[in-house]
Structure formats: C-alpha cells, structure tokens
Amino acid sequence: MLAPKHLGGLARALILTVVVVAVPTAIAQTSTTSPAETAESQSQPAEPNGSVPKPSPPPGQPPSQPPGAETPTSQMENAESGQPIDPKAMEALQRMGKYLAGMKTLMFNAQIFTEVVLDNEQKLLIGGKVMYMATPPDKLRVDLTTDSITRQFFHNGNKFTMLAPRNGYFAEMEASQPTAEVLTQAAKDYGIEIPFADMLEWGRKPETWAGIKEGFLVNSPMVNGQRTQHWAFRSENLDWEIWIKVGDQPLPLRISTVNTRDPSKPRFLATLKWMEAKQGSAGKFKPSTEKLKQIKFKKAEPNKQVGGTQ
Helix, strand or coil, X not given: CCCXXXXXXXXXXXXXXXXXXXXCCCXXXXXXXXXXXXXXXXXXXXXXXXXCCXXXXXXXXXXXXXXXXXXXXXXXXXXXXXXXXXXXXXXXXXXXXXXXXXXXXXXXXEEEEEEEECCCCCEEEEEEEEEEEEECCCEXXXXXXXXXXXXXXXXXXXXXXXXXXXXXXXXEEECCCCHHHHHHHHHHHHCCCXXXXXXXXXXXXXXXXXXXXXXXXXXXXXXXXXXXXXXXXXXXXXXXXXXXECXXXXXXXXXXXXXXXCCCCCEEEEEEEECCCCCCHHHHHCCCCCCCEEECCCCCCCCCCCCCCC
C-alpha cells in the first residue's frame, strides 16, 4: 500500500541517496509503512535496499465541464449532505480496474514528482521518470531514474532482481510467486517499494477499493491532449486523486496522493503515458548483471521508522 514515509532527521540523507515511489495498493486502505534505509546503508553496496519518500503538487487544470457533468461544488455538497461517496466515483474506479485487469501487458512511461519535507518544514521537489512494463501474473520490469539515483527492478517468474547500475551492484532472490505477492514480500522483508506496484492488483482483487470514505468528480480536464475525468477520494491517512481517460479505454493518466498522516502533507504526482507492447518484449524481463557485483538484500529492521515512530 501507499503510505508516504515520515522522513524525520534523515530527509536530507534520503534525498542524496534514493527516492522510490509507490502508488496506492488497495489505494484506499489503511497503510503500513516499511522501514527506509539510511544514507550510510545506501552508500555501501552491501546494503542496497531503497525505501521512499513520496509526494509533490500538481499544476492546476481548470478545463470546462462537458455537457451533463456535475461540478465540483455539487459533488462536495453531496458529501456534506450525508452522501460522501458518489456512486459514479466507485463505478469509474471499477470500470478502470476491469479494463486494466483485461490488459495482457501494462506498459507506460511516467513523469513523477515527490515533495520531501525537511526538519525546518521546507519542501523540496524531487523529480524522476519511470519506465513500467508488466505482464501479470508473474512478469515485471521497472526502470526508475530520479534526480538522485537509478534503479532497475525485475521479476521473471522465478527470481526478483534489483540493479543499481551506477553503483555497480545487484541483489537477487528466488521468487516463484505472482509478482504482486513478491513485491509485497520485498516491501515487508527488505523495505523495498516499487513504483506503481499496486497497479498489478487494480481490478484483480475485490478489496482493492475498500476503505474509501469520500469520492467525487472534480472536473474533466485535458491531460497530454486527452480528455479525462478527474476524481478525488479520501481514505484513512490518504487523500488521492486520479485522472481517468474518457472513452472506451479508461486508463489512469495522472495520479496524485497526499499523506494526511504527516502534518506537512507531502504530495506525490505522476503523469502516465501509455504504450502498446511490441513483439519481442519478453526479452525485456531479463536483467543484465554480467558486469555487476552481486550482494545480498539487507533485511529491514522490524518496527523501525525513519525519524522515529508513529
């Protein structure tokens, strides 16, 4: 699940070492955070696991409403009148989830931005890009490049591999379970959070959208030249928004989350550009480790929270 981490006194160190972002798994459910690594552990090849700060503000988009669309004001009035969840909001999520679950391969590039909050409450904006390719249930490749680091993550049905090409090392473990289970275990055992890990479960698990407390339509803006419906949701410790493409391909084109458990309320923003998988894509799930040194994953310390406990 997504729960942007409390950075505490190690914010600066994390900025210099690793920024890995995950999009909400069971995006509406209560989140549990996995331990983040220290700068020291990231600087030493023997401790490669990256954990993540999250969140940054989206540029406003006030496009006009299409005929018949409800306005943000009317939607918020519904919430205040005892109907906090617009049924159409849930229908939109379910329709999107069904479409994603029906895709053989999920493939997109994403521009991501994360707000990192320092001890003095100053917010820093960390940018990055993600190349994402998944063939459920057991194939995944994620290439992550931020202002600070480069990481590659692979699951080929037999092994889970993380590469740090710039640092010259990789770590690998046996992993024959479905990718979604492997990523959950990697987060729990090693504090590794993969960008957009939760998307593998959207539409595939009945409880994916459980825990939503509020949901309404904001407006219908354009995202990368495509008309979308901008939906806003609220669940425990998380405010999140999703821009879903209008038409017969209801793909998520933009995602934003705000960690409301953190008093500084940092934001994460991602804009997705979807692509069609080409023939021969199977080879993309094979990591190239020949010139890299293999090291072991470092076990996450239980109940340890960066900057203190929550």
